[in-house]
Amino acid sequence: MKIGVIGGGQLGRMLALAGTPLGMNFAFLDPAPDACAAPLGEHLRADYGDQDHLRQLADEVDLVTFEFESVPAETVAFLSQFVPVYPSAEALRIARDRLFEKSMFRDLGIPTPAFADILSQADLDAAVASIGLPAVLKTRTLGYDGKGQKVLRSAEDVVGTFAELGSVPCLLEGFVPFTGEVSLVAVRGRDGETRFYPLVHNTHESGILRLSVASEDHPLQSLAEDYVGRVLKQLDYVGVMAFEFFEVDGGLKANEIAPRVHNSGHWTIEGAECSQFQNHLRAIAGLPLGSTAKVGESAMLNFIGEVPAVDKIVALDDCHLHHYGKAFKVGRKVGHATLRCSDMATLQDKIAEVEALIAG
Amino acid sequence: MKIGVIGGGQLGRMLALAGTPLGMNFAFLDPAPDACAAPLGEHLRADYGDQDHLRQLADEVDLVTFEFESVPAETVAFLSQFVPVYPSAEALRIARDRLFEKSMFRDLGIPTPAFADILSQADLDAAVASIGLPAVLKTRTLGYDGKGQKVLRSAEDVVGTFAELGSVPCLLEGFVPFTGEVSLVAVRGRDGETRFYPLVHNTHESGILRLSVASEDHPLQSLAEDYVGRVLKQLDYVGVMAFEFFEVDGGLKANEIAPRVHNSGHWTIEGAECSQFQNHLRAIAGLPLGSTAKVGESAMLNFIGEVPAVDKIVALDDCHLHHYGKAFKVGRKVGHATLRCSDMATLQDKIAEVEALIAG
Structure with a gap:
């Protein structure tokens, strides 16, 4: 099976790494000459509105998905004439517009600012x-x-x-006086089967995700699953979705959804039985979903601007490097590390070690 | 860092999947037009003795390694003029000839038939x-x-x-009246640091590996490490080596070595903290070695001739599919599954389930 991906950044790269062992091949449509997913598949270097290349992609692949939600609606509409596109044009239309998104939350009875x-x-x-x-x-x-x-x-x-x-x-x-930011990564198959990963606690810095820690047993897990389940059903969603919430007064207020694999789910590569990347591919390919259960206790730290010295990162026990192969640039996500430990106390120690490397 | 691999089969494919997250790129030299590693890197389609393409490879990459030991000695000698090659020409010379190999065992005091x-x-x-x-x-x-x-x-x-x-x-x-066949996968860094995975019990059928089970706590582990350590030191070896033994009368007799990542180590992708593939790349790149500790209890089953229906394999809990993307052909290794379970009893049940799928 060949999968077309709109966008060839790190999310496409990690989709290919997860899908290759399923026997899948990949083609990436991305105008950037140095798209970091390109070494893992065919690279169609073209703008997202380039109908000739979109048609070529549609002819070559069995399915199309995307790694960012701001794909032009016309691109999705055009592709959908020739090849299945997951998630659907309707899911994208809602997710890419904050007004539609927030209105949907309100209509579904999900608290939101x-x-x-x-x-x-x-x-x-x-x-x-x-x-x-x-x-x-x-x-x-x-x-x-x-x-x-x-x-x-x-x-x-x-x-x-x-x-x-x-x-x-x-x-x-x-403005919501939140005590924490959490996200729930969920996956829904073509047949409607739905699975949820554990809630993740996220820490941002200057608006960019820095640290995600998968929770051990979060008291709001089932409430979050209820809210996210309503959205998935409403959109007849297929694939992975990430849902960001604010924790407020012991409850949740919906912030936004991402209709794709998400940075706060990167820990699942090592930290869950089946990663968000493989589960997204299973979902869109109509395969049975994989287990979202945790393997140990995990956290993910983003490398922003630059990746610390590789020899120092890989020398840390329990630490798994993901270098995106991108040019280093201030404010750019260029890699991450997942820590997978046997218990939360060790995990906290290891987070401090990686943070020290990042601080340099 | 760009790694050149002589051979572009499933071992090269899994090396690339393990090395990409370290920020490595790959080039494969393989005459086969459908080399299954090719989608994950550059494919130099040429014979192993083609000096023009060998020179091109040497110019493009930082290091060369190989995925099979019968690489012509001239190929290795030629490449070594221009670029570091690991493991060394001497290790290859010994490993590819059963007489040299067995003589080395004898000289090092390692029992052998x-x-x-x-x-x-x-x-x-x-x-x-x-x-x-x-x-x-x-x-x-x-x-x-x-x-x-x-x-x-x-x-x-x-x-x-x-x-x-x-x-x-x-x-x-x-002929050795053995009670079992075991292998030890080891890795040795450029600085001589050496790590060993747990002994693996192997079952062959018609000379082809069918099943590998990583042992829980094998009584011969330290004896095997002693023997393999002698060989690694003797050869000043760099990279992953697999060492196959016969179990005889509660002891070990050396069968053969493979100077490369090995089929009996495939379980380490999910079953060990750091896989044999990533550890081989770490070793040859001069990076610190990763932990060889197990994550749960694991086994690997080869898919020979054909891969069973993908939807049935991925529906099994604890089962991780590795489809090599090769054309199906009688007697050909075309994929494998790793089972990773919390305990040996569950693992045995799961092995039976995959065997039932293979039997069709």
């Missing part, structure tokens, strides 16, 4: 009056890793901010 | 008179998976057998 659609500075002023400050203004589409958003703390911050974010459709979200 | 160098039918007749029957006549070089050998049980079997094996240099080995 107060929000308002902002199409002008006047809309923003009115919404701030109603929702209050602090609040966060986010572009409805194309935001990632903290890009395309601004925290508004005072009346001054509000002045001219709609223009500052490019005068594009935005969402104002009430 | 009685043997005699056979260069003619007259040599064979004399050796049979001295060693006795049953015995096994094997070509000194190029044998694998039971090919290039004949079991001699009666005087009749001896007649004309030297010609039958091609009138090439052979070794006669006394």
Whole structure:
């Protein structure tokens, strides 16, 4: 079976590493000459709207999936004429727009921060009056890793901010005094079978994920599964989805979904019986899903900007390096390490060791 | 770092899958147009003696290694002029010739079956008179998976057998009434650091490995480590080596070595902290070695001729499929499954389930 992937970054790279042992081959559509997934399959170097190359991809592969949600809707619509695309165009349409996403949460009875659609500075002023400050203004589409958003703390911050974010459709979200950020990675098969990984506690820095720790036995696991299950069913979703929540007052408020394999699920490569990458491929290929059970206690640390010295990382016991083969650049995710230990205390010690390497 | 691999079969494929997360890239020299490692790196399609392509490979990569020991000595000598090659030409020279190999065992005080160098039918007749029957006549070089050998049980079997094996240099080995076959996979770094995986119990069928079970706590582990350690030191070996033994009367007799990653070590991908593939790459790249400790209890079953239905294999809990992406052909290794379980009793049950799938 040959899988087409829109995007050839580290997520595509790890999909190929997980799918090759299933006998799958891969083709990546990515305009970047140095797409880091390219060594693991065919590289169609073209823009995402290039219909000639999209048609070529559709002709060559059995299925198409993607590694980022901001794929143009026209790309998905075009491909869907010729080849199955998972997740569906409808799932993408919702997930890529914060207004549609938040509205879906509300419609499904899933708690989420107060929000308002902002199409002008006047809309923003009115919404701030109603929702209050602090609040966060986010572009409805194309935001990632903290890009395309601004925290508004005072009346001054509000002045001219709609223009500052490019005068594009935005969402104002009430600030949530959260005690933690968690994500639930789930997978749903073509037949509707659904499995959930353990809740992961995430730590961000400057809007970029730094550390994910898979929880041992989280008291909110079943509540999170209930919420995520509603969304998966609503969208008749196929594949892996990551769902980010804020922990607030012992409950959960939905932040956003990612209709794809997700950074907070990278620990599953070593830390779960079947990784999020293989489970995504199993789901879209119509194969039985794999076990989401943990193997030991795991955490993932991102390498941002650069990968520490490889000889130092691999010298650490319980540490598994994932170097993405990308050029180093400030703020860019260029690798990660998974720690898999027998118990949480050891895991905490090991996290400190990797953090010391990162600090250099 | 870019690694050149002589041979592009499943061993090269699994090396690439293990090395990519270390940030390594791969080039495979293999004349086969459908070399199954090719999708994971650059494919130099050329004969092993093709000096133009060998030179190209040497220019492109930082290190060269190989996935089979019958690489022509001239190939290794040629490459070694331009680029480091691991394991060394000397290790290959010994490992690829059963006479050199067995003589080394004897010189190092490692028990091995009685043997005699056979260069003619007259040599064979004399050796049979001295060693006795049953015995096994094997070509000194190029044998694998039971090919290039004949079991001699009666005087009749001896007649004309030297010609039958091609009138090439052979070794006669006394038959050993073994109670089991075990292998020890070891890895030695450039600095001499050496690590051993747990002894593996192997079951062959028609000369081809069928089943490998990693032992829980084998009474002969330290004896085997002693023997293998002597060979590694003698050869100043760098990389992974597999050492096959017969279990005889509660002791070990050396059968043969493979100067490379080995089929009986495939279980380490899921079953050990660091796989034989990653440890081989760490060793040759001069990186610290990874832990050879087990993760649970593991076994590996080979898929020979064909891979059973993928949906049935992946539906089994604790089962990890490795499909090599090769055309199915009688007697050909086309994939394997690793079972990793919490205890030996569960493992035995799971082995039976996979065997039932193989039996169809």
